[in-house]
């Protein structure tokens with residue numbers, strides 16, 4: 402049994418030896434113990450049918466476990482009224498699940514109205530959320546079919562946030578949109594998360610999406626087995642077994658490319674007598690740094706035009722490589738910047754040299 406214990410902060414969601422067997426005999430979730438800290442993003446990944454959705458749906462009692470305990474905010478979900486619990490937890494699914502015959506504004510106002518808010522207050526809240534998720538005010542009057550797939554997903558997120566729930570469940574919310582819009586939606590979610598500090602449980606098939614969004618990633622194997630749950634850096638550095646290593650690597654079609662072989666890329670500082678190799682995929686998208694001894698790996702901190710240098714600086718501090726990969730709008734590598742370079746830029750951008758490292 403793999404137990405995931407994040408070790409710091411309050412726990413919002415706890416699975417304790419949870420088992421789910423459907424009446425047809427399928428075991429969807431096997432002996433799951435998993436803890437999700439408050440204000441963190443936990444991503445559930447794994448191949449099709451490995452129990453991700455079932456795990457997610459047990460949190461808001463759309464599915465009940467066969468055995469074991471699930472607590473949300475310290476309370477056993479089975480002791481709560483299922484309908485009330487569902488209204489108190491935001492839920493976003495792949496095809497947005499919007500009501501086709503209601504306007505966008507009315508869609509977003511649905512849960513507040515169910516909770517007994519007055520119509521005026523619910524609609525005012527819906528209008529405010531349109532802006533929060535980056536939609537123009539006039540989108541509120543439209544019907545779902547008059548929006549693009551990406552815009553519909555934004556409405557789905559707004560609707561899930563309407564009653565300001567502490568927990569947001571997201572089941573492949575960006576799975577049906579094209580890659581460019583998908584990246585934008587991921588960026589928006591990260592921005593929103595910083596602002597709203599929700600506890601998010603996010604299901605995806607996509608390892609890159611998982612690494613990008615997850616504070617912790619839970620990797621499942623067929624039969625509903627949790628194999629490993631850890632931060633992206635920890636997973637890349639110390640995969641629990643070959644399954645995890647293959648899952649992280651094979652799904653991304655990784656190719657090793659040494660920094661020294663990239664004539665146009667400045668060499669970063671060599672850490673503690675070694676050097677870091679940048680792992681790129683086939684499209685020259687940087688994926689991770691690997692120490693030349695091969696025993697340590699860290700995720701890449703990509704810096705896109707327009708990204709905050711300070712944010713990149715902060716992130717690079719967390720990475721012992723101290724290196725940031727500069728990428729273009731398509732995510733392909735354009736260069737590498739060392740922590741010191743960024744420090745210099747950041748200090749200049751803010752007119753001070755007092756940026757702490």
Ligand code: ATP
Nearest residue numbers: 423425427428429448449450451452453454455456
């Ligand atoms: P996907 O990535 O394809 O959405 P998943 O990892 O989310 O898959 P689940 O949807 O949780 O997987 O399903 C786990 C297993 O439980 C699968 O074998 C599935 O067929 C089975 N299952 C899910 N719901 C039911 C149900 N209501 N009755 C019987 N079996 C079910």
